[in-house]
Amino acid sequence: MNDHDWESLIGRHLDGVASPEDVAELSRQIESDPDTRLLYLKLARVHATLSAAESDEPSVTTEAESRVLELLERHDSADRGRQRFRRLATVSIAVVVLVTAAYSLRPRDEPQIVRITGLSGSLSWTGGGGRVVGDLGVGTELAGGTVEGRSPNSWIELEFLDGSTVMLSGTNSMLTFSDHGQKKLQLKEGTFSADVNPQPQGRPMIVQTRTAMLEVLGTQFNVDASLYSTTLNVSEGTVRVNRLSDDKQVIVASGYRAVVVPDHEISLTLIPDSVSQWKSQLHLGESAHRLGRWSPGMDQKGAELGTVPYFIKESGKTIYAVGFGVSCGDRNPVVLQTDSKLRIRGRIESSHRVWFGITVRQANGDFAGKFETIRPAREFQDGQDFEFVLELGDLRLDPSLRHMQSKLPGDPFGLTLESTWCHSLYDSVGLAIFEIELISPRE
Amino acid sequence: MRTRDAHELFTRLLIECEPQLLRFVLVVIPHRSDARDILQECSVALWRRFSDYDPERPFVNWAMGFAKIEIRRFLRKTQRRTQLTSQAAELLLQDNQAHTANLDEREHHLKFCLETLSGDHRELLDSYYYNELSVGELSERDGRSKEAVYKMLQRIRHALHQCIETNMRGVEA
Numbered sequence: 001m002n003d004h005d006w007e008s009l010i011g012r013h014l015d016g017v018a019s020p021e022d023v024a025e026l027s028r029q030i031e032s033d034p035d036t037r038l039l040y041l042k043l044a045r046v047h048a049t050l051s052a053a054e055s056d057e058p059s060v061t062t063e064a065e066s067r068v069l070e071l072l073e074r075h076d077s078a079d080r081g082r083q084r085f086r087r088l089a090t091v092s093i094a095v096v097v098l099v100t101a102a103y104s105l106r107p108r109d110e111p112q113i114v115r116i117t118g119l120s121g122s123l124s125w126t127g128g129g130g131r132v133v134g135d136l137g138v139g140t141e142l143a144g145g146t147v148e149g150r151s152p153n154s155w156i157e158l159e160f161l162d163g164s165t166v167m168l169s170g171t172n173s174m175l176t177f178s179d180h181g182q183k184k185l186q187l188k189e190g191t192f193s194a195d196v197n198p199q200p201q202g203r204p205m206i207v208q209t210r211t212a213m214l215e216v217l218g219t220q221f222n223v224d225a226s227l228y229s230t231t232l233n234v235s236e237g238t239v240r241v242n243r244l245s246d247d248k249q250v251i252v253a254s255g256y257r258a259v260v261v262p263d264h265e266i267s268l269t270l271i272p273d274s275v276s277q278w279k280s281q282l283h284l285g286e287s288a289h290r291l292g293r294w295s296p297g298m299d300q301k302g303a304e305l306g307t308v309p310y311f312i313k314e315s316g317k318t319i320y321a322v323g324f325g326v327s328c329g330d331r332n333p334v335v336l337q338t339d340s341k342l343r344i345r346g347r348i349e350s351s352h353r354v355w356f357g358i359t360v361r362q363a364n365g366d367f368a369g370k371f372e373t374i375r376p377a378r379e380f381q382d383g384q385d386f387e388f389v390l391e392l393g394d395l396r397l398d399p400s401l402r403h404m405q406s407k408l409p410g411d412p413f414g415l416t417l418e419s420t421w422c423h424s425l426y427d428s429v430g431l432a433i434f435e436i437e438l439i440s441p442r443e
Numbered sequence: 444m445r446t447r448d449a450h451e452l453f454t455r456l457l458i459e460c461e462p463q464l465l466r467f468v469l470v471v472i473p474h475r476s477d478a479r480d481i482l483q484e485c486s487v488a489l490w491r492r493f494s495d496y497d498p499e500r501p502f503v504n505w506a507m508g509f510a511k512i513e514i515r516r517f518l519r520k521t522q523r524r525t526q527l528t529s530q531a532a533e534l535l536l537q538d539n540q541a542h543t544a545n546l547d548e549r550e551h552h553l554k555f556c557l558e559t560l561s562g563d564h565r566e567l568l569d570s571y572y573y574n575e576l577s578v579g580e581l582s583e584r585d586g587r588s589k590e591a592v593y594k595m596l597q598r599i600r601h602a603l604h605q606c607i608e609t610n611m612r613g614v615e616a
């Protein structure tokens with residue numbers, strides 16, 4: 001038999017229509033030939049992914065009991081009255097009892113105050129008593145605690161009980177939240193945006209960064225916080241900003257930006273016009289808006305940003321990544337045009353496929369998706385510098401966002417470029433970036 | 444850890460990794476109903492041994508060890524003539540682990556390749572896999588012979604396989 005015949009036989013086996021003789025022949029071939037095993041695995045993975053597709057949809061409810069019951073109903077319909085039902089039901093009841101116990105015994109002293117309405121990348125939540133939960137999903141309800149981005153492309157959206165939503169993204173992002181009659185949030189680092197419904201009289205939402213405290217009554221805004229500064233853009237309504245170091249206050253109205261840094265007057269300006277070009281400018285030194293191992297220029301070489309490892313606990317994978325914040329801090333928002341391209345220069349010690357991606361947001365700060373592409377190993381030479389231009393139209397929506405594909409734009413054009421990143425998977429391949437530049441040929 | 448905390452943590456972890464576990468089982472036990480039975484047995488075994496779980500390690504990796512045991516138990520117990528031999532299944536489990544990165548990447552490409560299918564083909568796949576209609580039911584619904592439906596499914600999967608191969612060559616060359 002040739003490959004095509006084996007493919008056909010494997011297909012019949014996966015569909016459950018192969019004869020016992022066929023399956024016996026297939027088993028013998030699998031036992032003796034590694035190539036057939038690989039072919040089988042390739043085809044079986046497709047079958048498994050398609051068969052389990054229904055389970056890929058993230059749970060939209062945290063009621064695990066109903067989730068499992070739903071699963072069991074599917075089992076029942078799939079079984080269609082088979083004799084195995086009784087045994088399955090017995091096992092199912094055991095699982096339901098476990099799950100019911102879990103939820104009926106949930107701690108009552110930790111009320112759930114937010115629900116996860118969107119996420120991607122690796123994130124964790126730390127609750128009362130220091131309990132760390134890394135396996136978060138859409139629909140999960142959380143008590144007050146801290147969410148932390150653990151990969152360069154982490155992003156999460158939380159919805160409070162009153163419908164107010166907050167989003168957190170960015171390298172090393174960390175947000176602590178609570179709601180004991182008044183929503184209080186602490187943004188240690190990262191990019192944060194919010195769409196806040198009117199809050200109770202005298203109890204505005206409080207957002208505290210290292211340098212400022214923001215009082216929000218009902219508005220739409222985004223904040224970028226780093227070690228030394230806080231930048232606030234207000235899209236709707238007003239926000240009162242209080243600088244922590246000297247208690248100075250300003251009211252920031254819709255369409256305005258405030259930049260708070262110690263020892264300088266609070267800057268209050270119109271939100272600057274967008275631009276369509278950007279350069280990483282590594283030669284200017286280290287920056288809180290980058291992720292990676294920065295090295296200054298030596299000899300004839302310019303500065304570079306080398307990858308750092310991120311272990312994604314949920315999947316057991318390690319990526320080696322660098323990331324660049326683009327429309328962050330007090331910079332102009334960078335908007336992607338239909339002819340925008342990314343020119344990337346760097347070096348790799350060992351040729352390997354590399355993922356390149358961007359995170360984009362709407363003008364009001366709302367998350368608008370992550371788009372990525374994989375560049376093949378053949379485009380890189382061992383120990384050599386590389387340079388290429390990436391057409392933004394070639395980028396595809398990150399598959400991890402498939403569950404919210406219908407809510408996100410189909411391409412990144414016209415959106416604000418929040419960050420760009422690249423990484424290798426599993427292997428540290430000595431990847432370093434010298435420069436990333438967003439070019440727009442029309443300008 | 445308090446019992447109620449353990450319950451909650453276990454439930455959360457299990458629900459999160461359920462799709463990955465199901466895909467893992469389906470590779471060797473392609474019949475969906477059998478695979479789900481194995482998953483149920485696996486869930487109970489995981490709960491019984493949950494006190495041994497090290498929360499610093501990925502739950503899904505730990506759970507896959509249990510899934511392998513349940514797959515072996517299933518194969519020993521059922522011994523159907525239309526299932527692979529235990530030795531073949533064991534070799535597949537080993538190779539599946541050895542080729543994890545490559546096979547994971549194929550799943551990534553599959554998502555894009557599915558988008559290249561025509562509306563009719565996508566609908567047929569959804570009906571077969573997602574709505575779990577049998578070839579017979581599809582044949583009746585579409586007014587085509589079973590053989591024609593089956594051949595169509597084979598052709599679509601072959602096209603997906605080729606699309607993935609092409610994308611992988613592009614990436615790996």
